[in-house]
Amino acid sequence: MRLPVGARAGTGSWLVQRASAIVLAILIPLLAGRVLAAMPAEFAAWQALWAPPWVRVAVLLCGVAWAMHAWIGMRDILMDYVPAIALRLVLYLAVGVTLAASVAWLDVVVWRLP
Amino acid sequence: MMNRPVYLDLFRLRLPLPGWVSILHRLSGALLFVALPLAVWLLAASLSGPSGFAAVAGLLRHPAAKLVGLLFAWSFAQHFFAGLRHLMMDAHHGVTLAAARRSSAVVLGASALATLVFAAWVFA
Numbered sequence: 001m002r003l004p005v006g007a008r009a010g011t012g013s014w015l016v017q018r019a020s021a022i023v024l025a026i027l028i029p030l031l032a033g034r035v036l037a038a039m040p041a042e043f044a045a046w047q048a049l050w051a052p053p054w055v056r057v058a059v060l061l062c063g064v065a066w067a068m069h070a071w072i073g074m075r076d077i078l079m080d081y082v083p084a085i086a087l088r089l090v091l092y093l094a095v096g097v098t099l100a101a102s103v104a105w106l107d108v109v110v111w112r113l114p
Numbered sequence: 115m116m117n118r119p120v121y122l123d124l125f126r127l128r129l130p131l132p133g134w135v136s137i138l139h140r141l142s143g144a145l146l147f148v149a150l151p152l153a154v155w156l157l158a159a160s161l162s163g164p165s166g167f168a169a170v171a172g173l174l175r176h177p178a179a180k181l182v183g184l185l186f187a188w189s190f191a192q193h194f195f196a197g198l199r200h201l202m203m204d205a206h207h208g209v210t211l212a213a214a215r216r217s218s219a220v221v222l223g224a225s226a227l228a229t230l231v232f233a234a235w236v237f238a
Contacts, residue, residue, distance in 0.1 A: 018204065021197050028190070043167040046160060063154070070147040077140055095147070102151045109158045 013072050020069040027062040031055070047113065056110045063106040067099040131218035138222075139196045142189035149186050180236050184229065191228035195221040 034055075040046045050059070074095045082088040129137070160170040173179055199217050203209055208217050 018201065021201065025194060025197065028194075043164040046167055050157075050161065063150075066146075066150050070143070070150060073140075073143045074147050077144060098151055099147075102154045105151075105158060106154045109154065109161055113161065 017072050020065040023065040027058050051113055059110055063103045067103050071099055132214045135196050135218045135221050138192055142193040145189040146193055184233055187232040188229040191225035195224045
């Protein structure tokens with residue numbers, strides 16, 4: 001059984017935080033740079049900008065990495081500032097639902113692209 | 115024997131530069147958590163059709179939206195540069211006190227500059 005406490009308990013989170021950070025540090029400037037370089041004024045061109053398969057994959061990867069990164073970060077913040085356990089669990093749930101719903105919605109958006 | 119935990123008066127503490135980068139990393143990170151559903155909402159609306167695209171474009175031209183955008187741009191820049199600093203320190207680079215102070219100043223300066231450039235572009 002995995003030990004819930006101990007000196008190494010946070011190593012997994014630490015590693016996930018670094019891995020997701022590297023993914024985000026590459027993908028967000030890449031996607032934002034693509035949008036800023038094109039800046040289409042019409043819907044058809046805007047839609048075409050997000051249509052290539054690699055862009056869809058990059059967008060979803062970015063959303064998943066963002067959600068994982070935000071989950072660990074928000075969990076750490078709540079752990080530090082919200083000592084009341086009931087309130088903290090409610091906030092964990094709110095953060096988790098917000099992130100999961102965001103990624104699911106992003107999935108729908110990318111899926112629906114022609 | 116001192117009673118623990120000790121509650122410090124935060125308003126009387128003079129936070130050193132790396133301390134500012136640390137607390138701003140938290141603040142900008144929390145803002146970027148809020149930014150994810152907002153970004154997905156904007157992308158979804160803008161890709162929903164020509165009218166949705168026009169609505170999002172109109173919304174982003176509003177001065178209040180530009181200010182909110184500026185806040186998120188600063189959050190991203192601050193979190194991005196401070197994150198690179200974290201990764202650098204994970205690799206044991208710049209972990210002495212003097213180097214940590216210098217890199218904190220670089221992070222704060224770079225994110226301020228990036229935010230100014232973004233502001234100039236958005237409000238021009």
